[in-house]
Amino acid sequence: MSTLLVVDDDRLNCDLLQAVFTRQGYHVMTATSGREALELFHKHGPHVTLLDLRMPDMDGLAVLKEIRAHDPSAGVIILGGGSIEDQENQARELRVTDFLRKGLSLDILISAVNQVAQHTSRREAYVSKLGSDAPMLNESILVVDDEAMVRDLLFRFLTLRGYQVQSASNGPEAIAIIGKTKPDLVVLDLLLPGLSGIDVLRTLREKEYAGGVILLTGNHNEELLEEAWVLGPQEVLGKPVDLERLLTAVQLVMVCREC
Secondary structure (H helix, E strand, O other): OOEEEEEOOOHHHHHHHHHHHHHOOOEEEEEOOHHHHHHHHHHHOOOEEEEEOOOOOOOHHHHHHHHHHHOOOOEEEEEEOOOOHHHHHHHHHOOOOEEEEOOOOHHHHHHHHHHHHHHHHHHHHHHHHHOOOOOOOOOEEEEEOOOHHHHHHHHHHHHOOOOEEEEEOOHHHHHHHHHHHOOOEEEEEOOOOOOOHHHHHHHHHHOOOOOEEEEEEOOOOHHHHHHHHHOOOOEEEEOOOOHHHHHHHHHHHHHHHHO
16 A cells, blocks of 8 residues: 655645545655655655645745655645745755646546656665666656656656756756756756756756757757757757657767766
8 A cells, every 4th residue: 555645734625635644545644744754754754745835834845855855756746835946946846746726627637647756666676676786777868848848748658757857947057057966867958038948958068068968949940940950959849849859868878977
């Protein structure tokens, strides 16, 4: 049975979610403060933690930071009511598994929790089968796209496949993140406003960034694409993104890095 930790300072919300997910077959624990949540997390190691962003004593980001220090790959979904983009970006930098807006239908929430729980269960089965010394998937990816829907889709898709994913909405933010964390791969939109994807890639080459780069573009301008290829990306994929083709490209890049 999968375990779920619900963290919300509103007791009514805790009780509601406990009732909903108990009917879905989860063993549900609840906490109404960050400190209580961390105690339960350390003691029980839940498959999924459903975490309210805004709490009085210790907010969701602070709790997430403590969870990541204890378990870098734990499944954590933050529920943000009226959150701002900066808070969401901070959560992404802390490798939150998913970030959902409060007020979404229960069906969407249940589906998100089920996906994270299934991924965690597969990871546990993998470790159990190969032993405690089995290598864990820890490759890191930075997704750079100014479209929030595309950014969130790719973040969720790649996170649920075991990668450590961060995101950025513009070129300067991406360059700053790469300078700090040096991801193994950058999935980069070619047509960013302001500092374009080509400008970002050119900057990375000047800085001798050693990771891989996959470019995404909805523009079929041959001259632009030729300029992009000169800068040495591993792949250029069209938009709308074919997720399975993207996953294949990501896997190939990671394998080539190991070689």
